[in-house]
Amino acid sequence: MMGEMIFRNLLHRPIRTIIGILAIGVEVALVVLVVGLTSGILTETAKRVEGIGADIMLQSPSAQIFLAFSGSPMPIKIGDRLRELKYVQSVSPVFLQFSSSGGIDLVYGIDRDSFNAVSGGFVFLSGKDMEGPDDLLVDDLAAQAKHIKVGDTFNLLNHDWHVAGIVEHGKGARLFVPILTLQDLGGAHDKASVFLLKCTRPEHTEDVINEMQPLLPNYKIHALKDYLSLMTSTNVPGLNVFVNAMIALAVCIGLLVIFLTMYTTVVERTRDIGVLKSLGATSPFIVRAILMESVALCFGGIAAGVGLSYAVRAGFVKAFPTLSILITPEWVLRAGIIAMIGAILGASYPAWMASRRDAVEALTFD
Amino acid sequence: MAIAATIPIAQSEELPHAVGQGLVRKSVEPILKTENLWKLYRAGKVEVPALRGVNFSVQPGESVAVMGPSGCGKSTLLYTIGGLASATRGTVLVDGNDLAAMSDGERTKLRRSKIGFVFQRFNLLPTMTAKGNIAIAQYIHGDGFDPHRFDVVTKLLGLEGRLNHKPSEMSGGEQQRVAIARAIINEPKILLADEPTGNLDTKNSDVVLEMLRQLNKELGQTIVMITHNPEAVTYFDRVVHMRDGVIVDGIPAD
Numbered sequence: 001m002m003g004e005m006i007f008r009n010l011l012h013r014p015i016r017t018i019i020g021i022l023a024i025g026v027e028v029a030l031v032v033l034v035v036g037l038t039s040g041i042l043t044e045t046a047k048r049v050e051g052i053g054a055d056i057m058l059q060s061p062s063a064q065i066f067l068a069f070s071g072s073p074m075p076i077k078i079g080d081r082l083r084e085l086k087y088v089q090s091v092s093p094v095f096l097q098f099s100s101s102g103g104i105d106l107v108y109g110i111d112r113d114s115f116n117a118v119s120g121g122f123v124f125l126s127g128k129d130m131e132g133p134d135d136l137l138v139d140d141l142a143a144q145a146k147h148i149k150v151g152d153t154f155n156l157l158n159h160d161w162h163v164a165g166i167v168e169h170g171k172g173a174r175l176f177v178p179i180l181t182l183q184d185l186g187g188a189h190d191k192a193s194v195f196l197l198k199c200t201r202p203e204h205t206e207d208v209i210n211e212m213q214p215l216l217p218n219y220k221i222h223a224l225k226d227y228l229s230l231m232t233s234t235n236v237p238g239l240n241v242f243v244n245a246m247i248a249l250a251v252c253i254g255l256l257v258i259f260l261t262m263y264t265t266v267v268e269r270t271r272d273i274g275v276l277k278s279l280g281a282t283s284p285f286i287v288r289a290i291l292m293e294s295v296a297l298c299f300g301g302i303a304a305g306v307g308l309s310y311a312v313r314a315g316f317v318k319a320f321p322t323l324s325i326l327i328t329p330e331w332v333l334r335a336g337i338i339a340m341i342g343a344i345l346g347a348s349y350p351a352w353m354a355s356r357r358d359a360v361e362a363l364t365f366d
Numbered sequence: 367m368a369i370a371a372t373i374p375i376a377q378s379e380e381l382p383h384a385v386g387q388g389l390v391r392k393s394v395e396p397i398l399k400t401e402n403l404w405k406l407y408r409a410g411k412v413e414v415p416a417l418r419g420v421n422f423s424v425q426p427g428e429s430v431a432v433m434g435p436s437g438c439g440k441s442t443l444l445y446t447i448g449g450l451a452s453a454t455r456g457t458v459l460v461d462g463n464d465l466a467a468m469s470d471g472e473r474t475k476l477r478r479s480k481i482g483f484v485f486q487r488f489n490l491l492p493t494m495t496a497k498g499n500i501a502i503a504q505y506i507h508g509d510g511f512d513p514h515r516f517d518v519v520t521k522l523l524g525l526e527g528r529l530n531h532k533p534s535e536m537s538g539g540e541q542q543r544v545a546i547a548r549a550i551i552n553e554p555k556i557l558l559a560d561e562p563t564g565n566l567d568t569k570n571s572d573v574v575l576e577m578l579r580q581l582n583k584e585l586g587q588t589i590v591m592i593t594h595n596p597e598a599v600t601y602f603d604r605v606v607h608m609r610d611g612v613i614v615d616g617i618p619a620d
Contacts, residue, residue: 001498001505008493275489278450279506279548280478282471359450363489 006293009265017297020261024301024339027254029308031335032327034246036313038239040326046231050224051170053119054092054196055205057227058082058212059220063193073191078216082195085211087204090117093192094172095179099157103146103322107156108173109182118198119171126150127165133181136161141321142174157185174322251342254301258346262294266350273354274362283355290354294347295340302336395462396423397555397588398447403456405442405611416442418611419456426555429582429589431599434608440592441560443608447590448481448558449473461555478507482549482557486564488541490533496544497529500551507552515551523547523577539570546577550587557581559591563598575601 010017049057060074073095082091095109112130116122122129125140127150136156138148143166148154152163161177183189199208205223212221222230266273273286281289309332313325405417416439424430432440445451447458449465452473458465461480465473490499500520504511520526523543533541542562549557559578563571579601581587591602599605607614 001502001511004498005491005494005502008498012493271489272491275491276502276506277474278448278477278483278485278489279503280474281506282474285506360445363450363485 002289002292005289006296009269009293010296013265013268016261016264017300020257020297021300021304023257023261024254024298024343025304025308027250027257027342028302028305028332028335028339029312030250030253031247031338032305032309032331033312033325034243034250035331035335036309036325036327037323038243039328039331040324042231043326044324046227048170048172050227052172052196052224053198054224055199055202056197056208056212057222057224058195058197058216059193059222061218061220063220073188073193074195074219076190076192079192079195081215082197082212085208085215087200087208088197089200090114090198092118092196092198093179094194094196095182095186095188095191096173096193097157097182097186099175101156101158105142105156105175106173107175107177107182109179110176111179115176115196118196122165122171123168125166125168127163130164130176130178132162132164133178134160134162135164135178137165137167137176138163139167139169139171139174141169145321157182159185247338251338254339254342255346258294258297258343259349261297262290262347262350263353265293266290266354269354270357270362270365273357274359274365277357277359278363286355287351290351291344291347294343294351298340298343301343302339305335305339306332396459397426397461398422398424398590399457399459400443400447401457401459403443403446403458404454405439405446405451406454415611417446417453420608420611420613422447422606422613424556424588424590426588427582427586428604429579429602430591431602431605432590432592432608433594433596433599433605436594438608439611440608442611444558444560444590444592448483448556449477450483479552480555482552482554484542484545484549484557484559484562486561488533488538488545488565490541490544490548492533495530495532496525496536496540496547499533499544500548503548503551509552519547519551537570538566539573542566542570542574543577546574546581550581555588557587557589559589561592561594563593563595571595571598 058074058078076093079091079093082088092111092114094115097107097109099105099107116129122137127137130137136154138146138154142148146154148163148166150163150166154161154163156175156177159181167176179192183191197208199205202225205225209221209223212219276286276289309327313327316323316325400420400422403417403420403422404415406413406415408414418439420439420443422443432443434440442451446453447460447465449458449460449468452470453466456466460476463476465476468476490496491502494502497516497520500516501511504516520529523546525540525543525547528536528540528544531540533544536544542565545562557578562578563574566574575598578589578591582589582603589602591598593599
């Protein structure tokens with residue numbers, strides 16, 4: 001009976017119900033997409049770094065795990081010392097430069113031969129490897145997003161590059177240029193942002209790390225098989241705060257909309273509340289009826305939010321092929337719970353107000 | 367309208383229990399009794415007395431009409447003896463229970479089991495069908511939906527063909543019949559009606575009044591009704607007149 005009453009009440013004002021559902025849907029989608037976008041970018045970046053094929057990555061002591069924030073170059077001579085270590089097959093210095101012109105890109109300045117030795121080489125979809133100092137390799141997703149073809153001239157970091165080849169994605173960055181040219185552009189001669197090491201056998205990774213640690217105290221040495229687990233929002237400065245702020249904002253939107261929806265509902269149904277009281281409905285009954293209506297609205301909103309999240313993701317990925325939005329069941333569930341808590345909190349005051357309403361005043365309300 | 371055809375009262379024998387506990391007019395204990403009942407409303411800093419020491423009693427199975435000019439305290443009396451409003455002073459005894467000594471929650475529970483209301487403006491839930499409006503009273507009462515009782519009451523009030531209609535799809539008379547069905551579905555001991563014919567035309571007024579009379583005569587339902595309609599009082603055992611918050615007399619209707 002309670003279910004029927006709630007269902008009919010929701011149907012009675014379809015526009016208000018739809019707006020309430022959409023607002024909760026936006027709340028849920030905002031949470032799912034913000035988290036999905038951050039974790040998607042982190043995971044995708046980590047997978048690309050893992051995809052290079054190196055076993056170990058070395059960074060300077062002040063460097064960040066998120067390579068785009070890593071502005072702490074090391075002397076390139078460290079590479080010579082690393083090559084002497086037992087079980088080290090090859091070492092490749094990489095100079096990183098962050099570019100925000102025409103999109104946000106991390107550019108890898110690489111030494112072609114040593115990078116190929118560490119990574120096993122690129123898979124070329126068109127064109128050929130870098131030969132000249134201004135040659136640029138672009139991965140297929142970036143080429144699609146930026147509409148780049150082999151032979152094009154592409155301006156990056158205020159420098160005109162010649163697109164030499166399009167390579168399969170998944171080898172660290174999306175844009176690769178010769179390390180010497182990038183060092184010149186960055187004014188960082190003989191510097192490298194990271195060193196990538198390939199061991200003679202993967203099982204020797206721990207041995208090599210143990211050898212490196214006394215040699216380079218305080219330097220950051222990561223086994224790349226663990227890299228994915230290190231790439232979380234908590235390890236990226238400020239990201240967690242941003243994510244939490246966005247979630248809080250989403251919750252506020254949902255809470256306020258539910259509050260407004262249920263408040264107007266309660267005011268509109270003042271006479272009905274008086275009728276229920278005249279029939280002997282207790283205050284808990286009235287509170288339960290209002291809260292259950294809010295919860296029902298919320299379930300609709302969660303379903304709409306999940307659908308909206310997938311629709312937005314599909315649209316974004318089509319428009320921005322390099323973008324990755326990771327929608328996980330865990331965060332869909334969390335967003336649902338967050339929305340539900342917001343809905344219950346938002347409906348609590350209207351429900352309390354309804355339960356406290358004087359029956360006689362309610363019955364004579366116009 | 368042929369009242370008898372509208373209300374097949376002969377079918378009342380099918381009721382699982384008589385509505386109310388009535389048919390016992392000569393009971394020693396009144397089912398409803400007020401002693402020195404006062405109700406004060408606060409208008410800003412001023413206290414306005416709506417009831418000024420009302421002494422009033424109703425025997426089980428009795429039907430009483432309360433008349434008086436607007437603002438004399440009739441509705442306040444009805445809401446106070448129905449437990450919807452609390453008394454400022456005095457005693458309100460409903461089936462032996464003193465409402466004045468009860469909390470709001472306790473009054474609510476008592477109202478749920480012993481009192482049914484019928485209002486001038488019908489006060490049906492607009493989103494629910496007639497069936498839903500009657501069934502919600504059973505649901506709130508806590509015994510769940512009783513299909514047999516439901517069928518008997520809706521048949522008694524001639525509502526079988528209108529159960530799936532919403533209030534907005536029904537005439538005033540039909541809406542008031544639904545409201546009466548809702549009020550008696552849980553077999554309350556007392557039915558309180560606040561100008562139930564106030565929003566009806568003469569024809570429908572007669573139907574509703576005849577229904578109330580038959581509920582009282584045939585089933586022993588105790589009824590207290592407020593009305594402005596002098597013709598309506600002929601349907602009741604007793605008429606009580608109120609003025610300025612007090613009962614000024616109590617005379618037999620016939």
